[in-house]
Each structure stands twice: as C-alpha cells, then as structure tokens.
Amino acid sequence: MISPRLRPMLSSFPAIAPKPLDRKWNCPMKITDLPLMARHFLSARWNWQHLRGPALERYQERRAQQIVAYALQHSPFYRNHWANHDPGSWRTLPTVDKRLMMAHFDTFTTRGIKRDVAMEVALRAEQSRDFAPLLNDLTVGLSSGTSGHRGLFLVSPAEQAGWAGTILARVLHGWRPHHLHVAFFLRSNSNLYEQVGGTFIQFRYFDLMFPLEEAVARLNAFQPHIVVGPPSLLSMLASERSKDKLRIMPERLISVAEVLEDHARQAIETIFSVRVQQIYQCTEGLLAVSCQRGALHIQEDIVMLQFEALEGSEDRLVQPIITDLWRKTQPIIRYRLNDLLELDPAPCVCGSGFRVIRAIEGRSDDICYFETLTGELRPFFPDTIRRMILLASPDITDYQVVQERNGQLHIYLQTEPGASFERVAQLVRASVAATIAQYACRSADVEIEPGLPPALPGKKLRRVRRLQ
Ligand SMILES: [Zn+2]
Numbered sequence: 499m500i501s502p503r504l505r506p507m508l509s510s511f512p513a514i515a516p517k518p519l520d521r522k523w524n525c526p527m528k529i530t531d532l533p534l535m536a537r538h539f540l541s542a543r544w545n546w547q548h549l550r551g552p553a554l555e556r557y558q559e560r561r562a563q564q565i566v567a568y569a570l571q572h573s574p575f576y577r578n579h580w581a582n583h584d585p586g587s588w589r590t591l592p593t594v595d596k597r598l599m600m601a602h603f604d605t606f607t608t609r610g611i612k613r614d615v616a617m618e619v620a621l622r623a624e625q626s627r628d629f630a631p632l633l634n635d636l637t638v639g640l641s642s643g644t645s646g647h648r649g650l651f652l653v654s655p656a657e658q659a660g661w662a663g664t665i666l667a668r669v670l671h672g673w674r675p676h677h678l679h680v681a682f683f684l685r686s687n688s689n690l691y692e693q694v695g696g697t698f699i700q701f702r703y704f705d706l707m708f709p710l711e712e713a714v715a716r717l718n719a720f721q722p723h724i725v726v727g728p729p730s731l732l733s734m735l736a737s738e739r740s741k742d743k744l745r746i747m748p749e750r751l752i753s754v755a756e757v758l759e760d761h762a763r764q765a766i767e768t769i770f771s772v773r774v775q776q777i778y779q780c781t782e783g784l785l786a787v788s789c790q791r792g793a794l795h796i797q798e799d800i801v802m803l804q805f806e807a808l809e810g811s812e813d814r815l816v817q818p819i820i821t822d823l824w825r826k827t828q829p830i831i832r833y834r835l836n837d838l839l840e841l842d843p844a845p846c847v848c849g850s851g852f853r854v855i856r857a858i859e860g861r862s863d864d865i866c867y868f869e870t871l872t873g874e875l876r877p878f879f880p881d882t883i884r885r886m887i888l889l890a891s892p893d894i895t896d897y898q899v900v901q902e903r904n905g906q907l908h909i910y911l912q913t914e915p916g917a918s919f920e921r922v923a924q925l926v927r928a929s930v931a932a933t934i935a936q937y938a939c940r941s942a943d944v945e946i947e948p949g950l951p952p953a954l955p956g957k958k959l960r961r962v963r964r965l966q
Pocket of ligand 1: 791846847848849850
C-alpha cells in the first residue's frame with residue numbers, strides 16, 4: 499500500500515445513483531442524550547488519566563458484577579448458559595461466541611427481540627443503503643461476517659450516547675475546541691455513528707460503496723479536519739492527495755475496521771504529514787484506541803479483556819475474551835473473539851495505565867498451515883506470512899496471499915513500475931522457501947501472479963487469507 503499507483507479499488511464499485519453521496523450528520527439528537535454523552539465524555543477523560551492498578555481492577559470488577567447480575571435477570575440465554583455456575587465468579591463463566599449468540603439470539607438480548615425481525619430490519623437497510631435501521635428505539639447493526647457468520651447487534655440510545663462521548667474523549671486528546679468537520683467512511687450497516695453530531699462538530703457520512711472520484715470531490719468541498727476510514731481507503735486517499743486531486747489538510751486520520759499495517763501507516767503519514775490514529779472496534783465492542791504517542795491502548799474502562807495464549811505461538815499471540823462493561827441491551831460477557839493480538843508488556847510513555855496492544859495480527863481463521871518434515875501441520879501466523887513477502891523486495895508495493903489448502907500459497911504482487919516482475923517473484927519464492935525451511939517444513943506449492951485480485955465492494959481487505 500505504499501505507492502501512489504495504488505489501484506483505486508473504489509472506483510470500480512458500482513455507483514448507486516439515487517442516494518446522495520453524503521448526508522449531514524447534524525441529526526436532531528434527543529435532548530436527553532446530550533447530558534449522558536457529556537457525562538461519558540468527562541468520565542472517559544477522568545478514567546484515562548486516573549484509573550490504573552488496583553483502582554482499575556476494582557472499577558472493572560464492580561462494573562462486571564453489575565452487568566452479569568443484569569444479564570442473569572434479563573437474558574434467558576445467559577441464565578440458562580450459567581445454570582450450573584456461580585455468577586459471582588464471573589471470570590470463569592462459560593464463554594460465548596458469535597455462533598452461539600446467533601443460534602440463541604431470540605433469548606440472548608435483554609429486550610426479547612426476535613432474530614428474524616432484527617435481521618429483516620438490518621438487511622432491508624443494507625439493501626436500500628439507508629442506514630438508520632431502528633427497531634423500536636434500538637439501532638440494529640450487522641457485522642461483516644468474513645467467516646460466513648453474520649452477527650446481529652442491538653444498541654440502545656443510551657448506549658449510543660455513551661459510546662459517542664467515550665470515543666470523542668479518546669480520539670480528541672488535547673484537542674483545542676473549534677468547529678470540527680469529521681468525515682466518516684463506513685461500509686454501512688448501522689447508524690451507530692450518527693449520534694455524534696451537533697453545533698461544534700459536524701459529521702458527514704461517506705458510503706464506502708461509492709466511486710472514489712465522487713468521494714474526492716465531496717471531501718474537497720467539505721474540508722474535513724478528521725477523516726475516519728479503513729486503512730485501505732486512507733491509502734487510496736493518500737494516493738489521490740499525492741496526485742493533487744484531493745486537496746484536504748486533515749489534522750487527524752483515524753484508521754478503523756481493518757488491521758493497520760506498518761507499511762501502509764508510514765505511507766499515509768508521509769503523504770498527509772499527520773499521524774494515523776487507530777480505533778480497534780468491532781460490533782462486539784470498542785476495544786482499543788491509539789494515544790498521542792501512537793500506542794494502541796485497550797479501553798479498559800469500557801471492556802474487560804481476558805486472554806488465552808495461542809498454541810504454537812510460544813505465548814507471543816493471544817486471543818481475547820471480551821466482557822463489555824456497559825452494554826445491557828445485548829450483554830457481551832466472556833465473548834470469544836477470533837482475532838490474534840500481541841500485547842506490549844511495557845507501560846506506555848504517555849502515562850496511561852491502560853494496557854497496550856503491540857499488534858493485531860489478523861484472525862485466527864487466517865493462520866496458514868505447512869507440513870513439517872515429520873508430517874505434522876505447523877501454523878504460520880498472518881504476520882509471518884506478511885513479513886516473508888514484504889521483506890523479500892523493496893519493489894513490492896502491495897500484495898495479497900490466499901491459502902487454499904495446507905502447504906500451498908497463491909500470492910498476488912503489485913510491484914513498482916519499471917521493476918522486473920519476474921525478478922521480484924523470484925525473490926519472493928526464495929524468501930518463502932527460506933522461511934518455510936527455517937521451520938522445518940516441506941517446500942510449499944507457490945503460485946505468484948502480477949496485480950491484485952479485484953476488491954469485493956464493501957468487503958474488508960485482508961491481505962492474508964485462509965480459505966476455509
Ligand atoms: Zn499511550
């Protein structure tokens with residue numbers, strides 16, 4: 499994702515004509531929500547500066563106990579799921595995951611909303627691309643479901659206000675107050691973000707499905723101070739900026755929804771001369787936000803993360819189990835997420851007591867496998883695959899890797915113009931062979947192709963993918 503010659507993937511997306519590209523987000527916020535949002539904003543600031551050590555632990559314990567008690571009373575699913583366990587020892591309660599949640603959706607939430615009804619509302623919104631799907635007073639969200647399971651999420655107005663207040667506090671560290679324009683690029687699927695609008699801040703929503711040229715024109719007119727979007731989109735904007743087609747001077751860039759890789763981050767930061775901040779959030783919750791120093795801090799006053807070491811990673815990689823400390827409509831308690839994280843054992847120099855995620859390595863679904871000389875299967879983590887390709891040659895500008903079966907790799911390479919593709923492919927082959935041999939595995943069946951596969955509209959970009 500370095501070069502300005504990035505394929506403008508968005509431009510190949512079908513334009514959906516009748517809808518306007520953007521809409522103003524100064525939607526009439528319920529007046530009752532404003533104090534709530536302000537309260538969360540202030541407490542988020544306070545927590546960030548003061549919660550640490552035993553005080554943080556007590557805080558998390560108190561919130562978790564409240565959420566568990568609430569779920570026990572109002573969610574038939576959890577009541578049943580914990581039937582033979584002591585809810586007081588919530589840290590060891592049986593876990594849940596997306597599959598289990600979706601299978602028991604009708605009894606999972608605390609509002610008795612049926613899965614079919616919620617799904618219909620969400621799908622209708624997705625098809626019409628009118629993302630204000632409400633069910634009674636609840637916002638309905640649909641998770642992207644890269645692994646084939648779509649997840650449904652319900653959020654109440656109070657939860658939205660809390661989310662908005664918190665995220666503003668965490669993103670706007672040390673921000674001087676002035677009228678702010680914020681551009682949000684979203685893949686769609688909920689009006690969760692619309693809450694953040696008003697006199698001092700104007701949000702504008704850009705649909706990722708729209709053509710890039712149109713987005714560029716609208717951005718030039720809007721002149722955002724902050725641009726929020728997936729890193730693949732930010733890279734495309736950087737490319738437009740370097741061609742002088744995009745003429746904006748954002749003060750912050752915020753990466754969401756996909757893993758922000760180092761080489762993409764550096765390229766975007768160089769072109770815009772501004773740091774890329776990262777929000778690590780999924781429909782299951784707000785997990786981490788980067789600080790002024792660029793470290794990705796777990797939002798420990800919002801979610802309690804427990805970790806399980808991943809087998810075969812020598813304890814380097816962990817998988818999180820999430821307990822959301824606030825959400826009551828759809829309680830997320832001991833929810834297993836299949837992302838792979840590397841934690842930083844050292845505290846951050848910014849002074850916050852919240853722990854730091856050093857890297858998000860992708861999804862456990864994307865671990866690739868190669869056969870060892872003794873016939874066993876050895877896992878190769880997405881980060882290892884990434885490095886063995888990127889480090890092979892400086893002429894690689896972008897890449898994607900798909901493993902269709904054990905011991906095999908299909909590699910797509912985009913190279914600098916003028917570079918010999920054959921030469922680069924040869925270097926990549928050598929690098930793959932060396933890495934795989936280093937782990938005592940049989941040589942891999944490698945196919946290398948020039949150019950990247952066409953992007954699927956609205957799909958998250960995953961550079962390393964394992965087909966299940
Ligand atoms: Zn920090």
